[in-house]
Amino acid sequence: MTKPTLIYFAARGRAELIRLVLAESGMKWEEHPVGKGTLPTNGRPTDFDALKASGLLPFGAVPVWEDHDGFRLAQSMAIVRYLGATHGMLGKTARDVAQIDQMLGAYDDVRGELRKLVLVESDQRAALRVELDTQFLPRWLGHFDRLLASNGDGRGYLVSDSLTVADLALWLLCELIRDNGFAALSPFALLMAHFERIGRRPRLAAYVQSTGRFPFVPLPK
Ligand SMILES: N[C@@H](CCC(=O)N[C@@H](CS)C(=O)NCC(=O)O)C(=O)O
Numbered sequence: 001m002t003k004p005t006l007i008y009f010a011a012r013g014r015a016e017l018i019r020l021v022l023a024e025s026g027m028k029w030e031e032h033p034v035g036k037g038t039l040p041t042n043g044r045p046t047d048f049d050a051l052k053a054s055g056l057l058p059f060g061a062v063p064v065w066e067d068h069d070g071f072r073l074a075q076s077m078a079i080v081r082y083l084g085a086t087h088g089m090l091g092k093t094a095r096d097v098a099q100i101d102q103m104l105g106a107y108d109d110v111r112g113e114l115r116k117l118v119l120v121e122s123d124q125r126a127a128l129r130v131e132l133d134t135q136f137l138p139r140w141l142g143h144f145d146r147l148l149a150s151n152g153d154g155r156g157y158l159v160s161d162s163l164t165v166a167d168l169a170l171w172l173l174c175e176l177i178r179d180n181g182f183a184a185l186s187p188f189a190l191l192m193a194h195f196e197r198i199g200r201r202p203r204l205a206a207y208v209q210s211t212g213r214f215p216f217v218p219l220p221k
Pocket of ligand 1: 013014060061062063074075076077
């Protein structure tokens with residue numbers, strides 16, 4: 001028997017949405033932080049290469065989730081869906097699940113596009129940032145705003161009538177956009193209200209304010 005464990009770097013990255021789902025569920029988990037040249041913890045490697053060689057990572061990549069009975073799962077979105085389903089945050093119908101998947105796919109698309117700031121040559125960053133803030137983000141935030149508006153009066157949840165992992169994915173994207181200094185979010189009143197409403201949920205707010213949360217690392221300017 002092991003404690004439920006998240007294997008990832010000591011960073012937000014691809015694991016942060018998983019952590020939001022865990023925080024909102026009220027479940028306690030352990031971090032198994034991956035490093036380079038680091039020593040084993042709890043009898044298991046933390047050095048990334050040693051961890052890969054150990055066979056503990058189904059696809060040789062992180063994040064990996066491990067349940068108390070040793071059940072292990074790779075792929076961040078599969079983990080989000082699994083934990084969401086376990087804790088009643090994956091909707092009620094097949095259509096809810098499909099709409100949640102739609103949002104998780106969009107979350108990956110938008111996050112991947114923002115991460116291009118890390119990959120481009122430094123002299124192209126300023127132009128990319130302007131393009132993201134004036135074209136790419138307004139387009140996507142408009143999509144999200146319309147999706148919210150089409151569910152009831154738009155003042156509840158993204159899908160169905162209770163919190164799902166789709167709301168947490170949207171919240172995390174909005175936080176990423178805000179904290180990286182993009183202005184694109186402010187014209188979207190429903191989205192802003194959703195961001196504030198979800199962020200006020202006691203468990204999420206407690207996690208976000210906790211010292212246990214790994215620090216924000218801004219995208220390069
Ligand atoms: N689609 C996978 C991608 C996982 C992935 O590529 N993770 C990176 C770290 S963020 C990794 O472990 N790469 C393998 C390596 O660096 O050798 C997911 O969402 O979990």
